[in-house]
Structure formats: C-alpha cells, structure tokens
Amino acid sequence: MRRLAIAASAAVLLLGSLAACGDSDEKSGGDAGGKKKVSLTLNWVPYGEHAPFYYGIKKGFYEAEGIELTVKPGGGSGKTLQAVAQDQTDFGWSDTPPLLKAVATGMKVKSVGVFLQKGPTSIEFLADKNITKLSDLKGKTVGGTPGDALYATFPALLKANGMAPTDVKVVNVDAAGKIAALAEGKVDAIMGFFHDQAPTIEAKTGKKTSYLLYADWGMNMLGTGLVANEATLKKDPEMVKAFIRATQKSWAEAAKDIPGATDAMAELADNEPAKEVLVKQLTLAVPLLKLDAGAPGVNDTQAWTETIDLMSKYGDLKDAGSPEKYWDNTFTSKG
Template sequence: MKRLLTGIVAAALLVGCAPSGQNNNSGSGSTNSGSSGPKETVTFTLNWVPYGEHAPFYYGIEKGYYADEGIDLQIKPGSGSGTTIKAVAQGQTTFGWADTPPLLNAISSGMPVKSVGVFLQKGPASIEFLAEKNIKSIKDLKGKTVGGTPGDAMYASFPALLAANGMQPSDVTVVNMDAANKIAQLAAGQVDAIMGFFHDQGPTIENKTGKKVDHLLFADSGLNMLGLGIVASDDTLSSKKDLVGKFVRATQKSWTEAAKHPEDAAKVMVDLAENEPPQEVLVKQLKLAITLLQLKTAGAPGVNTEKQWSDTIDVMSKNAGLKEPGEPSKYWNGSFAKADGS
C-alpha cells in the first residue's frame, strides 16, 4: 500500500468532523518553518483523481519542500473543481486545486473563497478528437457531434467559442455526457470530439486506443481564460495568513523543480499516489501542463497579473453567464505568490 494512503484517510476523517474555523480544519500540529520540528497537518484537495498535472505536489512532499515550511501535506482526490471549491468554502479541506472559471462562479454566488495564485496561466480547456478526424480549426466542427458536461465552464462557453469563429450553435450537435465517461465515449466513436482538458485526457485516450489525439485550445481560438490554481477560504486567509504564505511558497518551489525534472516527479507520484495513470502517461500529462505555466512572462509559477484576471472575468461575464463580475480583488489575492519565491 502506498505511503500516502494512511495519511489521506486519517486526514479525511479528521476534517470530516471539524466545523469551519476549528484548528482541526487545517491541522492540530504547531507550525514550524524548519524541517526537523513539528509539522502542521494541511489537507489539499485536488480538482480530480490524480493525474500528471498533480505530480509536482507529490514531488514537493518527497523532496521535503512542504516539510521545510513546517507543513505535513495530506493530498486528497477530488471530483471536479466545483466540488473542491465547495469543500474549501465549508472548511472540509485547508486548500484546494481548482479551475478559475468555476471559482469565479462560486464566488459570484457567495462562496467565501479566493484564489491565491493560478499556476496554469494558459487555460487547458480544449476540443479533443482523434487525429484521424482531420479537424484543423473550430470551423471544421460544423456538422459534427461534440460531447460536453452540462454545468462546467467549457460547456457554458462553447456557444461563445463557436461565435468567435463565425459559427452558430446549430452548426454543431452537442451531446450531454458525464465527465467521467467522455474519454470512453470518444474512444468508442460515439462522438466526433469532446470538451475537456487536453493535457489530462489526450495522453489517456492515446494510451487506451493506441491512436493519436489532437486538440484545439479555447485559448488559441478566441477564448483565453486562466486555468487551475490554489484556492483558500476567506477564513484561512484571515486567520492563517502565515500558513497560506508557506503553502504557496512550497508549491511554487515544487512546480519549479518538477518542471526541471518531470520524469522524476512522475516516478515519485507513482510511488505516493493512489489510482494514478501509468508512469508514461503521467510524464506526458505533466510535460503538457508545464507548457501552460507561461514561466517566461510570469517569472515564477502562480504569479498572475491584474490584466490576466480582468481578461478572464470579462470573457466569463460576456460568454459564460458570470453575474456582477466585479474587480480581480473580488476573486484573487495576489500577495502570496511572488516572482522571486520569497
């Protein structure tokens, strides 16, 4: 049994019985900035079950980056960004890893959470299809079937994607699908394409079918939105500001080092995670995720700008039903993720 399983189960039991704002929500141990002292147990819920994008977190545990900040990190699988955000808001987990569009919707609906840094600064939302379909542009989707999951940001903004490329909703047949079944249905030929995260699903489909998968990014087709990052509750931001800074700093280092050593990070994930894809798939997924960090412009993982947030808010308000959009500060606290890692 892999080494994290016991800790994950224990953390799940711990946070499940703790009301929001209690010490058990983010650990009962004392905070210590050194690797040799007592650690504070911190739970971190992913956006989905583990896949290659998550390797940096496991790598950071193995290399001691979280321990160096006095953190005993317990990683929990997720079941969608929306569910993860809700768990953070309700105090069921200390931090979450979630996509920005559903985060904006959650905050707009009144959830007391904020981003403390988006790492995938180029959104991974895409239209995916087998290369044999010979789809080269959004316009090539005319007359085809596309699978999507009602309620997610890609589904909501798909009509805007079509409009941005001179098409009408009637040009494409959208087939409603459960998120967990889209890959199998595409592989079985039940639809021509699916809406999804290319860096996660593409390598998985290729591994299962032996066929090459291509994609069209929303970001390259007129709808660029920030992707996945760290979410914290307003309560944690106010009562445990020092912990937030330590967690963000350790996560920045974990991503920086994993980007330099993706094969090593994937191997560590195989040793520590549960129900992860095969190692060769993890490596492909992680390498694709690394391209979305935009490190040349950001300076360091998780460092965002007001313009990036304003642009994402604008796209969401115009095309995905975001109500009372507001300023970036409504959704994002940029004081923790620093370009110099300090």
C-alpha cells in the same frame, strides 16, 4: 494498488481511501513534530498535473516550510470549492471559471494564485478525424457536460470564429463518460482538458489524439490554481505564505525534472494513471505555467480581467466585479 510509502522524516500523504471533502480533523492546526498539518483537496482524482505536489513532499519542500501535507482526491472543481468554503480542507486545487461562479453565489473563497495561466480547455478528437481548425467541426458531434465552463463558452468560441451554434451538434455527456464516448465513436470530439484527457485517450485507444485549445482560438481563460477560505487567509496568513512558497518551489523544480516528479507521484499516490501517461500529462501541463513570465502561480490583473469578462459575457457570471473580488495576490512570492 500501491500503498502509500514515505519516509518518517517526510510529509505524510493520504490518498485513495479518503473522501474528496475529508474530515475536519484533517485540516491545519494540529502539530506533528513541530510541523503544521495542512490539507489540500485536488480538483479530480490524481493525474499528471498533480505530480508537483507529490514531488514537493518527496523532496521535503513542504517539510522545510514546517508543513506536513495531506493530499486528497477531488470530484470536480465545484465539489473542491464547496469543501474549501465549508472549511473541510485548507486549500483546494480548482479551475478558475468555477471559482468565479462560486464567489458569485456567496462562497467565501478566494484564489491565491492560478498556476495554469494558459487555459487547458480544448476540443479533443482522434487524429484520423482530420480536424485542424474550428471550421472543421461543421457537421460534427461534440460531447460536453452541461454546467461546466467549457460547455457554457463553446457557443462563444464558435461565434468568435465565424461559426453558428447550429454548425455543430452538441451531445450532453456526463463528465466521467466523455472519454468513453469518444473512444467508442459515439461523438466525433469532446470538450475537456487536453493535457489530462489526450494522453488518457491515446493509452485507451492506441490512437493518436489531437486537440484545438480554446486559448489558441480567442477564448483564453485562466486554468487551475490554489484556492482558500477567506477565514484561513485572515486567521493564518503565515501558514498560507509558507504553503504557497513550498508549492511554487515544487512546481518550478518539477518543471525541470518531469521524470523525477512523475516517479514521486507513482510512488506516493494510489489510483494514478500509468507512468507513461503521467509523463505525457505533466509534459503538456508545464508550458501552461508561462514560466518565462515569472514564478509559478504569479498572475497579472489583465489575465484575471479577461477571464472575468469572458465568464460575464458568456458564462452567466452576474455582478462580475474586479479581480480583487476573486483573487488575493498578496501571498505569492514573485521569485
């Protein structure tokens, strides 16, 4: 396992041995040689999507904004949101549907910008299954995890494409066991994030993996982005703006230098996938940014409204409300 290596002038990065929620003394507010200590908890253990954060540290983008960044692994978006709500981390990297549910339950958290604007939710399968369209799933078994947004909206995905829930057998699988279930042939396909899991499946099985994106079949929901506690947004808006500026630059530059970004992650992160997997994961993630429409993390109201409507109709989101209930758009620079 690699030990963290970073020059004395760069931002400090802590990963691996840190618990997902961390300790309160790792939050912002401390002073490190004139830089503010800021913590970010990921949605999961490090994979290629997270490489831009390491790239930003390596290149000094956070340091240039006066930030010493600590990055911590997560255990799912739900746990990351809890850490943000409980003031155990300054920022979280969370999927948007769980954020909507968290706010609906009273958590005082808000998105300050979704980066993966085309949702990565998908149905994944080995290419030799010859599945090319949703109707090819008829008679197949699909592994999913109860409680997540993919599972909740899968029946709607079928209905939107002229299929009935009975056309497919859904098998309940723990989130951590989905890849193994597919690799071992216990299911024909799984619900998951294609840019993360497909390269991992290929590395483990040596077989080509294919996928059908919900977004390409009428069910686009915003993906992962930055969330913060409402108190943080009010208490330290300048720090929030500085952190987001550095993160936007990190993503914009990483998108142009995928080898450099994954090299930075391979150097700085413990427990990351093999380098070739990292490259594939980040390569698949970059188009989801929709950079042709603007700077990373800059959203529009329509995309939020569509996601809220889908979660309200199919994901048991109560008293949905408007995008402003979940998203504060005053912190992101439009570039």
